Amino acid sequence: MKQELPAKYYLAHFRELIEFVSSKCIHLLEPKHEVFIAKINQLDEQSQCMLARVYSRKPYLVQAQSLNYEEIASPHQAIYTLKTAGILFEPNELHYAQLLTHLTKPSLVELLSSYPEQISFKKSAAKGVLVDIACAFFKDCPQELAPLYSQYVINSRSDFYEYFEFLFAGKLSRGDVNHQNRFVMRDLGLTTTREGHSESLSRFETLNEAQSNYLLNRCRLTFKNITDENDYFPLASQVLLQVAHGAIAVALKNKLLVRLYRQLKGVDSELAFSLLEACMDDSEAQEIQIREQYRLGNKEWVKARLDAIIENPLTDDLLYFADDFLMRKFNKKTRSRLSAMLADTQCVLEIDELYRGEVEQGVNDYYTHQGMQVFNTENTLWQSLFGLVFWHELFIESPYPPCNEFDIYPQVLRLDNFYEAQKTQINDRLAQCQTPQALLNLVCKNAAQYFEQPNGLFRWHNELLQPLEALILNSPIKALITHLTKMSKHYSQLKDGYPDLMVINNGQVHFEEVKAPGDKLRRNQLTTIDNLKNVGFEVHIAAVKWFVDPNRVYSVVDIETTGGLKGGNRITEIGLIKVQHGKVIDSWTTLINPQRHIPGFITSLTGISDSMVYNAPVFAEIVQPLLDKLTGTIFVAHNVNFDYGFIKKECEMAGHFFKMPKMCTVVESRKAFKGLKSYSLGNLSSHFNLNLTSHHRALADATATAELLLLIQQSQTNE
Known part of the structure; x- marks a missing residue:
């Protein structure tokens, strides 16, 4: 059941995380982390609220005037307190590029327009072009942006707070605030949590383990965010140097090394192979190495590595690869044990x-x-x-x-x-x-x-x-x-x-x-x-x-409803005609009580009123006979997704799984009879003189659709 968010919920989540880190993860903190926590604990509630709000933002720079919240009576005072405590800072001349990138396009145009003699630009230019022009100009005079620096604060959550979030969640998500998103979803009753969980525990045993996992996760996000291929080189060096402590860190480092190899193999093969060599007990890396070394002609190395794998395989998957590769490449057999098993x-x-x-x-x-x-x-x-x-x-x-x-x-x-x-x-x-x-x-x-x-x-x-x-x-x-x-x-x-x-x-x-x-x-x-x-x-x-099965049985279906598929509408009538070998072999129809009012315009269209369905069975009472008739057949309807979708929804509501092959006579008519102005059932019935005696009643429409199906099949036979 959806819950209401508590007052000052960002502050509550903030404090919940700080309490967890302080009580359960003290052995995973450096002195700088403890100093930061001490500063937070000395803040008044209003300033803590403001810091939690700043850390909930994604951008690196946050405009101070946008930090207005109901729970913060004096936002300017809160920001001043955080600056005085050395927790928040204003950007300076070193941040001119980040500031210019952060500005909106109208703000950039206004800024550049202040220098008409020095800067030439088109107001219609894309924002990226305007940012480049601004960066090129202000590179030599970043002090000119001083009035703007004071309007922003730096979102410093990556300095310490991001690490705290990682200690809690065990991972980092690109652009997301892990703990706050999770806590909000929990408070709203929208996310799955473990019932009866009474105490949170540290997920890492040592500081080295926690930090290596954290740093490798930051490398993972860096890899995902790379847009310039040249940036893969420094990242590769960084990952190579990062020591992995613990099984999870080792697995993550291996995955990063393999991904970086794939990016660099065509650019710097020596570096790329060094990435694979750095993998620790990784089956994917070993397979890639073997394939590449064989391609390069190093067959003795490959043979020795294959023999070593077969003698002591990391995984069954790697064993099967080695067995198959050895058989095909060295023993000249077309079928390995695995290939034989497959055959x-x-x-x-x-x-x-x-x-x-x-x-x-x-x-x-x-x-x-x-x-x-x-x-x-x-x-x-x-x-x-x-x-x-x-x-x-x-x-x-x-x-x-x-x-x-x-x-x-x-x-x-x-x-x-x-x-x-x-x-x-x-x-x-x-x-x-x-x-x-x-x-x-x-x-x-x-x-x-x-x-x-x-x-x-x-x-x-x-x-x-x-x-x-x-x-x-x-x-x-x-x-x-x-x-x-x-x-x-x-x-x-x-x-x-x-x-x-x-x-x-x-x-x-x-x-x-x-x-x-x-x-x-x-x-x-x-x-x-x-x-x-x-x-x-x-x-x-x-x-x-x-x-093509010549013995197909087609169940041509038509339904009448209280309205469209959305909005809780229900079926009021079903008509079914079974066709096999070009002949009708069965027919069936029933009214259905939709357990809701039938709108007047629907009654005018179909002739089916509330009084007509008052004593009719509800869908749950006819679902089994209907499924018995449909089993083993092809579901056919004119605009099939409408009829199929309604019956599927009704079956699910009645506790029955519904899935079967389907065919649409609208689609098939367009293929068989090209060039007609309309492919509605009424117009097709008029064009081909089909037996449509009472349009918008289920059995009558199903009968006409069945005749249309036979015409389609005849046209396909004559081709």
């Missing part, structure tokens, strides 16, 4: 081309029509199973508890040492799950107890347990336990890349990775598929081949 698991499925935009849904329907149970699972299935099995170890009994109420992703997974840190608890937990029913009971118990609590691994929803139950009860328990163990040991490698679908056939589970023509498998998908196969699961790679 052996591949099956070709012929899927109706109407599913071109929904290939997974096409394969889903393919198996569903054969009587199998199918779930769209991908990564969510395994992430939710992992999270629910190890809920206590991840969120309750973890040696790495969340640092604050906003931390919802387990720190132990971020550090990638889950099994190492909690081996005994993990093995004990899995030992309690040696039967499918025991595993299912644990999953259901944790889902019931912790439903809707934020976790950072998966999203809660009402049907979360259905695929989990199907997986657990139809899989070998040994395979499940073995894979969960592997995930606990290598979560960062096995958190994604899972197949699209899970299929249950006669009590047996198998997985389908769906690939349309032209799609390729990513390495992490191959890695995960191989892991699933190695523990005992059956996995198929479904290579889809498109065809």
Whole structure:
């Protein structure tokens, strides 16, 4: 529920952060930080309010006259106090360029117009051009801007306060004030926070660890903000020299080094390769090095590195790369073990081309029509199973508890040492799950107890347990336990890349990775598929081949409503005509009580009034018969997104998932009958003499649309 912001909420957030840093992070502060905090604590409330407001601004320079707030009675006095305390400062001649960049275009024009004899410019010029002209002129006389300097204060939040924010959040966001944005969203009830969190904790153990993470995060933001390619060189030198303390800092430094390599490889190859060499145990950097050194002809070096990787791989993904590269480049084999696995698991499925935009849904329907149970699972299935099995170890009994109420992703997974840190608890937990029913009971118990609590691994929803139950009860328990163990040991490698679908056939589970023509498998998908196969699961790679199904059944649908899709409007009538092999094979219609008033203009248009639908069923009462008729067919309508969108919304309100292939007779008519003035159903009916007896009644419109569909199909046949 949305909350009202408290009075002086910026001050409250400011004090909350200062209190956290003072009490929980004192070991992460330098003397200069402690001096700064002491100054803040000596300020009166009004001055603290003003400082919090200045720090909430993004620009480096803040115009003093813009700092007027209801909670600050005397803003000028507050600014004076902050200047006297040595916390805020006015810009000076050294800041002339920042000042000129900060000015608005009208202010620049006014300033430049004050020097008509010295400066020539066009008032219509872009602001960037005016800034360049101004900077060139005032470079030699920055004292001329003295009257402007006094109108601004420097936003010095990056000196100390940005570091405090980082200690709280663990990251920096480009142009955002982390803690204030988070606190405001929390106060408004608009962001997810961890329930029952009573005490915030420091996320770093040592000053070196905190500062190396902070400085590397600043490098990350610098990289994102670079517009001049020459700026990559000093940043590369800075990152190379920055020591990384702790696993998170090492990972961030590696990522920055690889990104900088990609920017510099075509400009300075020697520097670029030194960046890769500086990476510590990074699989991406090692792969790039191997590919580049092979391209340069250093095959002995490459062979030695590949052998070393295979003997002691950092990750399964890197192992598969090394195995594949060694086989193809040195052993002259066209298929490595991984390539052979890919070929052996591949099956070709012929899927109706109407599913071109929904290939997974096409394969889903393919198996569903054969009587199998199918779930769209991908990564969510395994992430939710992992999270629910190890809920206590991840969120309750973890040696790495969340640092604050906003931390919802387990720190132990971020550090990638889950099994190492909690081996005994993990093995004990899995030992309690040696039967499918025991595993299912644990999953259901944790889902019931912790439903809707934020976790950072998966999203809660009402049907979360259905695929989990199907997986657990139809899989070998040994395979499940073995894979969960592997995930606990290598979560960062096995958190994604899972197949699209899970299929249950006669009590047996198998997985389908769906690939349309032209799609390729990513390495992490191959890695995960191989892991699933190695523990005992059956996995198929479904290579889809498109065809036109001559046995398609089309459900031609028309609805009448109380108004447009937005604004809480509802369906008042549905008409459905089923067509197969060019013939109508079924028809169905019903009025529906929309549970709201039907506007007069709608009654005039459709003839459907409140009294006509008074005793009609509500949508929830007809949803199952409707879905039964639509299942396995193509949804067709004139302006299909209108009818489809309404039915999808009504189904969701009634607790049913709705998704099926669709076709629009407006779109198809434009293709088949080019050059007509109008493609409205009424005009097309007149043009082709369609049977439209009662326009704007659902069954009549559906009947005319079905006849139009047959004409379209005939025109396609005659081509």
